[in-house]
Amino acid sequence: MEDLVLQEYNKKGIILLAKAKTKFVCQNCGYVSPRYLGRCPNCGVWNQMVEEVDRPEAAKASATPSRRVSDLESKPVSIDDVSFEKEPRIKTELSELNRVLGGGIVPGSLVLIGGDPGIGKSTLLTQVSGQLSKIGGKVLYVSGEESASQIKMRADRLGVSGKNLFLYPQTDMSYIRQTIDEMHPDYLIIDSIQTMDEPEITSAVGSISQVREVTAELMNIAKQQNITVFVVGHVTKGGAIAGPKILEHMVDTVLYFEGDTHHSYRILRSVKNRFGSTNEIGIFEMQTKGLVEVTNPSEIFLEERLANANGSAVVVSMEGTRPILVEIQSLITPTIFGNAKRTATGLDHNRVSVIMAVLEKRGNLMLQNQDAYLKSTGGVKLDEPAIDLALAMSIASSYKNMGIPGTDCFVGEVGLTGEIRRVNRIDQRVNEAEKLGFKRIFVPKNNMGDWSKDNKIQIIGVSTVSDAMNKIFN
Numbered sequence: 001m002e003d004l005v006l007q008e009y010n011k012k013g014i015i016l017l018a019k020a021k022t023k024f025v026c027q028n029c030g031y032v033s034p035r036y037l038g039r040c041p042n043c044g045v046w047n048q049m050v051e052e053v054d055r056p057e058a059a060k061a062s063a064t065p066s067r068r069v070s071d072l073e074s075k076p077v078s079i080d081d082v083s084f085e086k087e088p089r090i091k092t093e094l095s096e097l098n099r100v101l102g103g104g105i106v107p108g109s110l111v112l113i114g115g116d117p118g119i120g121k122s123t124l125l126t127q128v129s130g131q132l133s134k135i136g137g138k139v140l141y142v143s144g145e146e147s148a149s150q151i152k153m154r155a156d157r158l159g160v161s162g163k164n165l166f167l168y169p170q171t172d173m174s175y176i177r178q179t180i181d182e183m184h185p186d187y188l189i190i191d192s193i194q195t196m197d198e199p200e201i202t203s204a205v206g207s208i209s210q211v212r213e214v215t216a217e218l219m220n221i222a223k224q225q226n227i228t229v230f231v232v233g234h235v236t237k238g239g240a241i242a243g244p245k246i247l248e249h250m251v252d253t254v255l256y257f258e259g260d261t262h263h264s265y266r267i268l269r270s271v272k273n274r275f276g277s278t279n280e281i282g283i284f285e286m287q288t289k290g291l292v293e294v295t296n297p298s299e300i301f302l303e304e305r306l307a308n309a310n311g312s313a314v315v316v317s318m319e320g321t322r323p324i325l326v327e328i329q330s331l332i333t334p335t336i337f338g339n340a341k342r343t344a345t346g347l348d349h350n351r352v353s354v355i356m357a358v359l360e361k362r363g364n365l366m367l368q369n370q371d372a373y374l375k376s377t378g379g380v381k382l383d384e385p386a387i388d389l390a391l392a393m394s395i396a397s398s399y400k401n402m403g404i405p406g407t408d409c410f411v412g413e414v415g416l417t418g419e420i421r422r423v424n425r426i427d428q429r430v431n432e433a434e435k436l437g438f439k440r441i442f443v444p445k446n447n448m449g450d451w452s453k454d455n456k457i458q459i460i461g462v463s464t465v466s467d468a469m470n471k472i473f474n
Helices: 055-072 095-100 123-134 148-160 173-183 206-225 245-252 297-302 349-362 385-400 424-433 465-474
Strands: 008-009 015-018 019-025 050-055 110-115 139-142 165-171 186-189 228-232 251-259 264-274 280-288 289-294 312-319 322-335 342-345 370-376 408-410 440-444 458-462
Touching: 050 206, 050 264, 095 264, 095 280, 110 123, 110 139, 110 245, 123 139, 123 148, 123 165, 123 186, 123 228, 123 289, 139 173, 148 165, 148 440, 165 173, 173 206, 186 206, 206 228, 206 245, 297 322, 312 385, 312 424, 322 385, 322 424, 342 349, 349 385, 349 465, 370 385, 385 408, 385 440, 385 465, 424 440, 440 465, 458 465
Parallel strands: 110 228, 110 251, 139 165, 139 186, 186 228, 312 408, 342 370, 408 440, 440 458
Antiparallel strands: 008 015, 019 050, 251 264, 264 280, 280 289, 312 322, 322 370
């Protein structure tokens, strides 16, 4: 009888309420079972049965008339007849955060922030909460990991205060919904999504079904009540946000807080943004009194660079709409084992292997018996194709034991035949290199002339990898 739906009746015998029951759905094939099974009987996959809420039929039937009314109101409309009013964005005092969000906070948006433990997610949101409360917004900070006194200690250290900032240590979503209905906040902070509990779900807190249901509830709150919601998400060992991938699909913006806990610099990277460009980054420095934005990150990444060092090359990389200069370092040494070792930090390992193969085939460098250790300095992860030329020149410099002048920088994509291919936004890259005092920049020959003003920096076009090495090392 436990599997049957329990119902309540009034004196006349009319059904008043039907309680929700749960079912277990295979995430691989969709097979539905009334109880948990370790192995799906339909597809045979193990550990894929996830608990979900089975909505009562009475609730579905009662919702039918309202859906029919809305169907009559919502008809296909020509795109030219759709009215659109651009909502003003809310600016915070952190211009780096505004940049990553696409110009500011969009009212009614759902923002997910992920990152390693201790990287500074709660610190960032505490600072943002204080700034939003100062401009007149009512902020509700819901924490499932810390007590109110612990959050107060961090707020005092960061200098955050205000009558419009309310702390609410709670994990039960029913109480959180009730509090939101009573307070009507402008901003809602959830720290973190993995600690929230949906009472209708009997599975453990932090499970896939719990995270999905809580996120769906927060999305409804954001859209229906026009409340901006910030959600903190834990990450797995691989660096991805823990929980189902649908979590990232449901939210409007996904931000990753990156950095090394042994260094003070943090990078806030946008990987999804419905209201702005993706792959934008914001640079912060973690100090005693909180996160301080870095307005010129190129100087930070290059300040400890040795002049004319072997195996060092500077690339002008585009992170979203911002050009930054980063040093790429290479160390090429003869291997003492049978197979050469390839290690890359902040760079794609496959890209490094391809560039080394091109240098060996097209540049006549014997690299198959050489160990290669490469990294991008400052903790920045570089993944755009325009870094190929700087990567190749850094490897060639270390192999030849010849330094590259400290006033040279590189931009260009390397093809498998050794050609240097055109890159985008060359004008912004050249201007950024000139602003930081570089004397020469090597660019693809097909990009020559793609700028409108005279530059003091010398612009050198190269067509192949061999051409670039001849102009640098000869």
